[in-house]
Amino acid sequence: MGLRVFNTLGMRKEEFVPLRDGEVRIYVCGPTVYDFIHIGNARAFIFADIVRRYLEYRGFNVILVSNITDVDDKIIRRSQETGLSMQRISEIYSDAYFEDLDALNVRRPNVSPRATQHISEMIEVIQNLIEKGFAYQVDGDVYFDVLKFEDYGKLSGNKLEALEMGARIEVNPKKRNPADFALWKSRKEGEPAWYSPWGWGRPGWHIECSTMAMKYLGETFDIHMGGKDLIFPHHENEIAQAESLTGKPFARYWLHNEWLTVGGQKMSKSLGNIITVRDALKIYSPQVLRFFLISAHYRSPLDFNKESIEQAKINLEKIFNAIERLLSLKERSERGEDEEFLLAQVREAKKRFEEAMDDDFNTPLAIAAIFDMVRAVNTYVNRNGEIEAATKSEVYETIRVLLEDVLGIKIEVGKREKTRSDIINSLVELILEVRQEMRRRKEWEISDKIRERLQMLGFIIEDTPQGTKWRLKET
């Protein structure tokens, strides 16, 4: 069984077959760089990152393109509010965007095209659309004529008549149909503008994605992704523009992630409940945040709240603990029955992980498979103090690849045991050495008191058959 994905276009799970053998081309709608990205954006980018990583794990060569919208109403407004130039605003926030992606261990796209650097290509596309009769010019504006594109609505399921009835937009008298959308907007006072056959102006939002996606990925490519809010009108319009231009299908699979809510509600400026990635990272580690964001299926809503993230933290801790225990085992050269059993269980769980990911990227189920490995490892460690070297490395590598390479969660062990100060590290070691001597003399009361006091100071002390271990309490 190969990979199956839920295609918004058609609203059903389909077998995934890339257009070219061994290669997958993906386009992800990137940010409008007028502010820091928030954790809802992060959910979308992390999901795209995991799709990319899993496809690579499956042996595909993946090309991922994600745009940066650097000309837009919101940037213009921000520029007017702050007095900074539009270029400066988009520079600040696109830098911040990349920093946030890096912090979350989201791999950077292969190409991150900027709208302002593709104005001439967009003009060319618009001109072509006018020539083909899909677009019309009114004063300095150019609009796409939705009636000319038969399939309009095929992605979102919206019908034109219904759109007109429900239209809450004030009707623009220049448009032939209320659902027509701007390809080119004529210049307004104080706005940036480029010269075009229709006079000075700037491109509409939707045209940039169609144009840049086709430029870097070809007229037809494999996967187009984004949050579900983009289905309409953005992606619907992208399809209209691209397909009426080329007469070919635009993207073959459309994947849309559900919302990340905060307190059960969608994040919005008006509710004031937006949590930026930077703020979230002040409280939680990237690993915990990532683990939390993939603990629900991407097409299920997920609520960002303290309790749920605390649970994610504990769960992840459990995985790291098992890895730490595995790594602390002494190596030997003989392989016994317990090793065979451990390997069998880990291989079996790996298969379940792959099956889960093959089924429309079911990350919660994939995580359950990792917990199967965790239990197998822990059971082994409970019964053995040593492990055959090859078994150890196969088990570790299996977990490492799935956790780090596929899910993008860096394994954090070992370094948790150290503080940032060598002096403190040595002091703790010294105290534990003394305590060990007390324990040898069965001075339980004083030993327990030392452990208790250290705990109050934020050190976790654990006596194990392999000796006493310590680490800092997770923040």
Add this chain to the structure above:
RNA sequence: GCCGGGGUGGCCGAGUGGUUAGGCGGCGGGCUGCAGACCCGCCGAGAUGGGUUCAAAUCCCAUCCCCGGCUCCA
């Protein structure tokens, strides 16, 4: 008004017509000098009302509730 998603055990969260999701939590047991970590067992469920079926959380109908798209939005 039109379109879509959902309601699962104390909590998070999957599968999907019959056989264990998983994790957290609680309880009991094991291992420990004790604690922790870990292992084992148990606890507990599918909004409501009907229907189909030998069998439904899973299919059908109705009802209630929640969320979203139709406007910038991941």
